[in-house]
Each structure stands twice: as structure tokens, then as C-alpha cells.
Amino acid sequence: MNTVTPKEYKKVAARSVTDPVLQKALGSLQERLGPATRRLYENLPEGHKLRPIAHGYRRKAIDNLDVVLARLVENVEKNGGQVHFAATDTEATQICLDIARSHLVKRVVKGKSMVTEEIGLNQVLEAEGIEVTETDLGEFIVQLAEEAPTHIVAPAIHKTRKEVGQLFAEKLGTAYTEDPPTLTWDARKALREKFLTADMGISGCNLACAETGHITTVSNEGNIRMATTLPKVHVAFMGMERIVANLEEQQSILRLMSMGAAGQQIGGYVSYIGGPAKADHPDGPEEFHLVIVDNGRSKILADEEFREMLCCIRCGACLNICPVYGKIGGAAYGSAYSGPVGAVVTPLLFGVNDGADLCMGETLCGACKQACPLEIDLPRMLLALRNKVAEGDPEWGAEPKSTVEQVAFSGWALLNRNRVVYEWSLKVARLAQKMLPKKDGMITKLPAPFDGWTKGRDIQPLAGKTFMQSWKERKQRRGE
Numbered sequence: 139m140n141t142v143t144p145k146e147y148k149k150v151a152a153r154s155v156t157d158p159v160l161q162k163a164l165g166s167l168q169e170r171l172g173p174a175t176r177r178l179y180e181n182l183p184e185g186h187k188l189r190p191i192a193h194g195y196r197r198k199a200i201d202n203l204d205v206v207l208a209r210l211v212e213n214v215e216k217n218g219g220q221v222h223f224a225a226t227d228t229e230a231t232q233i234c235l236d237i238a239r240s241h242l243v244k245r246v247v248k249g250k251s252m253v254t255e256e257i258g259l260n261q262v263l264e265a266e267g268i269e270v271t272e273t274d275l276g277e278f279i280v281q282l283a284e285e286a287p288t289h290i291v292a293p294a295i296h297k298t299r300k301e302v303g304q305l306f307a308e309k310l311g312t313a314y315t316e317d318p319p320t321l322t323w324d325a326r327k328a329l330r331e332k333f334l335t336a337d338m339g340i341s342g343c344n345l346a347c348a349e350t351g352h353i354t355t356v357s358n359e360g361n362i363r364m365a366t367t368l369p370k371v372h373v374a375f376m377g378m379e380r381i382v383a384n385l386e387e388q389q390s391i392l393r394l395m396s397m398g399a400a401g402q403q404i405g406g407y408v409s410y411i412g413g414p415a416k417a418d419h420p421d422g423p424e425e426f427h428l429v430i431v432d433n434g435r436s437k438i439l440a441d442e443e444f445r446e447m448l449c450c451i452r453c454g455a456c457l458n459i460c461p462v463y464g465k466i467g468g469a470a471y472g473s474a475y476s477g478p479v480g481a482v483v484t485p486l487l488f489g490v491n492d493g494a495d496l497c498m499g500e501t502l503c504g505a506c507k508q509a510c511p512l513e514i515d516l517p518r519m520l521l522a523l524r525n526k527v528a529e530g531d532p533e534w535g536a537e538p539k540s541t542v543e544q545v546a547f548s549g550w551a552l553l554n555r556n557r558v559v560y561e562w563s564l565k566v567a568r569l570a571q572k573m574l575p576k577k578d579g580m581i582t583k584l585p586a587p588f589d590g591w592t593k594g595r596d597i598q599p600l601a602g603k604t605f606m607q608s609w610k611e612r613k614q615r616r617g618e
């Protein structure tokens with residue numbers, strides 16, 4: 139469970155950069171997945187055009203969301219499923235709770251789902267006395283550890299084998315081991331019993347297909363298939379944007395998603411789930427419910443500047459390349475969504491003021507856009523958010539920055555526009571820097587409010603002469 143909020147970004151990030159275990163884990167994740175994804179993009183049989191084409195598929199679905207959602211609902215119902223729309227997180231969890239109550243559910247097994255983490259579903263069900271078990275191995279580990287996932291697709295990346303061994307010994311009563319296959323086997327045994335006795339299965343939805351009324355899930359463990367077919371009731375959650383118009387478009391996007399998420403051509407298990415079991419089916423749930431969650435997405439849809447964000451398929455490729463995520467990990471973002479995608483989505487969904495540090499913390503290097511299978515322009519949206527943080531925007535409930543900061547930046551602008559003031563301020567700074575502590579010719583500590591800069595590095599002092607002075611002297615020497 140995530141107890142960190144986006145407001146604690148700086149504090150948690152500062153802690154994370156000094157955690158050697160986390161640094162090693164993040165380094166190896168990015169070394170492995172970033173290049174693997176890039177190689178797959180370079181060797182796409184359809185060539186480089188597939189990514190912009192897939193972006194176009196998503197954009198078309200988002201631009202016509204009312205139409206494609208209506209078609210999805212029609213086809214899910216034709217398949218025998220029930221569809222529920224939830225405007226808020228409270229409505230979404232209440233719908234699930236009502237279904238659980240009507241079936242006297244005591245035990246739930248869950249496949250990995252970002253939107254259920256966003257709405258805090260586990261906590262609501264647990265408060266009702268319902269046992270919820272995450273069945274994705276990484277999610278299972280962080281649930282046992284009572285921690286928050288730190289990566290969209292690799293939730294337990296921050297945990298060592300030793301920590302997992304100790305955790306399993308303590309919580310599952312297994313013999314301590316650090317051997318990954320044995321640990322996986324221990325988790326498998328514990329989960330098998332949960333699958334067989336669960337009254338309800340909950341899953342997310344990687345992409346729903348309006349044309350067929352199917353939802354599709356992708357995993358590498360096969361757990362989602364068990365969670366969605368063994369219990370009598372299956373409740374699937376999807377953000378209202380996770381939809382494509384037809385199977386052909388869905389297929390291209392799912393391939394790109396697997397490349398971005400895990401450097402794979404396609405995930406190990408791709409399941410097309412189309413409603414409850416039919417009379418002649420040997421297995422499958424008796425009831426299928428699809429909960430379509432808005433929870434702030436309509437507001438994003440209505441703003442042309444941020445609408446593109448709804449094209450995101452939560453593959454995590456942008457995390458696997460981001461220099462900031464690669465140092466601070468996922469916990470600092472204080473929401474289900476971390477990395478560059480979290481730096482845009484979290485302020486948009488949960489408040490620009492509260493999430494201000496997230497968008498200010500990114501480097502705008504552009505690596506996320508290059509790594510994104512759909513080439514979503516995250517840097518552009520990060521800049522747009524920064525603008526709202528600086529200027530304020532009543533539409534987004536964004537307060538302008540403090541008067542002190544505004545005065546400081548107006549002063550900075552004045553200084554840079556007026557040559558005389560600029561030159562005088564450099565003279566003053568050059569004199570003042572003589573009083574600052576130095577080592578090997580570098581300034582080791584700046585005074586407040588600039589001291590943040592020298593907390594992690596030294597700074598080069600200002601040169602004795604400006605470029606303009608040197609140029610003038612040179613011209614004088616040459617008699618020009």
C-alpha cells in the first residue's frame with residue numbers, strides 16, 4: 139500500500155538516491171530493458187512507421203471515445219457481460235463492493251491492475267473483511283511486505299532475493315532460501331490454494347476491443363488466466379481510455395506494448411476475455427462485470443493540451459529509460475503511476491498543486507518520448523504542466539507560485555534583459571564568490587536559497603572576466 143503522497147517527492151527521492159540496493163536494481167533494470175526495447179523497435183518488420191500508426195489508432199479511439207465506448211458496451215452485453223460506469227474512485231469501489239456483497243464473497247484473487255491501485259480497491263475490500271490476494275508475483279511480494287509497487291510492470295524491483303527469502307519465511311512459513319526458482323515455487327504453492335478457494339476474481343484490462351466486446355490482458359505468469367476463470371465471478375476494471383476500435387488495431391498495439399514493457403515480441407500469455415462462460419464451455423466465470431472508470435479522465439479528455447496522455451497504455455517503457463526514475467525509483471512519485479508517465483498523469487488526476495514537484499523533477503531530455511511505443515509527447519506535456527505550476531490555472535485548480543518566487547523570477551528576467559544591470563550583477567557576484575568555501579578551485583557550498591545545487595556537487599566559480607571583456611581587450615590589443 140502506498141503511504142507516500144506526491145507532496146513528499148523531494149524527501150523520498152533524496153532517501154532513494156542514497157539507497158545502494160535500489161540504485162543497483164534500477165541500474166540493472168534500465169541496462170536490460172531500455173536497450174532491448176530499442177533493438178525491437180529498430181527491427182520492426184513493418185518498419186518505423188508502425189509506432190506513429192499505432193499512435194494514430196489510439197488517438198482516433200480517444201477522439202471518438204463516446205462512440206467506441208458505446209460499441210464496447212453493446213458488444214460486452216451481447217456476450218453476456220454486465221457493464222458499469224464509475225465517475226469517481228468511490229463509485230468504482232462501491233460497484234465492486236456491491237457485487238461482492240451480493241455473492242457473499244469472502245476471498246478475492248487479483249491480477250495486476252493499475253487502475254485498481256489508483257482507486258484504492260484493495261483497502262476498500264479489506265475494510266469489508268474480504269481477503270484480497272495479489273497473484274502477480276511482484277505484486278504478491280509487495281503486498282506481503284505491505285509496500286507500494288515501485289515500477290508499473292516490475293512492482294518488486296526494489297527487493298533483493300535475500301529480502302524476499304526472509305519475507306516468505308516470515309509470512310508464508312517457508313524454509314529460508316535465496317534461490318529464485320524455489321522462491322517462485324513457494325509463491326506458486328501459496329497462490330494455488332487461493333485460486334482454488336476464491337469467490338471472485340479481479341483483473342485489469344490492457345486494452346478493450348469495441349468491435350468484439352473482449353477485454354485483453356497480457357502477462358508473463360499465467361496468473362491472470364487463473365484469476366479470471368476459476369472463481370465464479372470475474373470483475374474487470376479499465377480506465378475509460380483503455381480501448382481500441384477493432385482487433386487489427388488492438389493486435390499492433392499489444393505487440394508494441396510488450397516491446398515497451400519487457401523487451402519482448404509479445405507477452406507470454408495474451409488472453410481475450412469475452413464475458414461469462416457459455417453453456418458448452420468447460421470452465422470460466424458464471425458472471426462477468428466490466429467496470430469502466432473515469433476518475434478524472436474526462437477532464438483530461440476535454441483539454442486538448444493533455445488529451446494525448448489518454449493514449450498511454452501503461453507499458454512502463456518510459457520508466458526504463460528515464461534518468462530521473464533511474465535514480466529515484468517509483469516510491470517517490472507517491473501514486474500508482476511513476477516515472478515520466480506518473481509525472482504527467484499524477485498531477486492531472488490528483489491535482490496540479492500537489493503533484494507540482496513531479497513535473498518539475500523531470501529533466502525534459504526527451505528520452506521518454508523516444509522510448510514510448512506510441513511516441514507520446516511527454517516532454518511537451520511536462521512543459522505545459524510546468525507552465526500551469528508557474529502561472530496558475532483556475533481550470534485545473536492550479537495556484538500560481540508564491541509572490542516571493544514570482545518577484546525573484548521577475549528580477550531574474552529584468553537582470554537578463556538589461557545589459558548594464560546584468561554586468562553590474564556579475565561584478566557583485568564575482569566579488570561575493572571570493573568569500574565562499576572552495577576546494578581544488580571549485581565552490582563547495584553556495585548560500586541559501588542556492589545551496590541545493592551544491593548538496594550533491596561542486597560548482598565552477600565565475601571566470602575573472604566575462605567573454606565580452608575578453609573580446610574587448612583582444613580587439614584593443616589588435617588595434618581594431
Ligand code: SF4
Nearest residue numbers: 450451453454456510
Ligand atoms: S507514456 Fe508511453 S512509454 Fe510511458 S507508460 Fe505510457 S505508453 Fe508506455
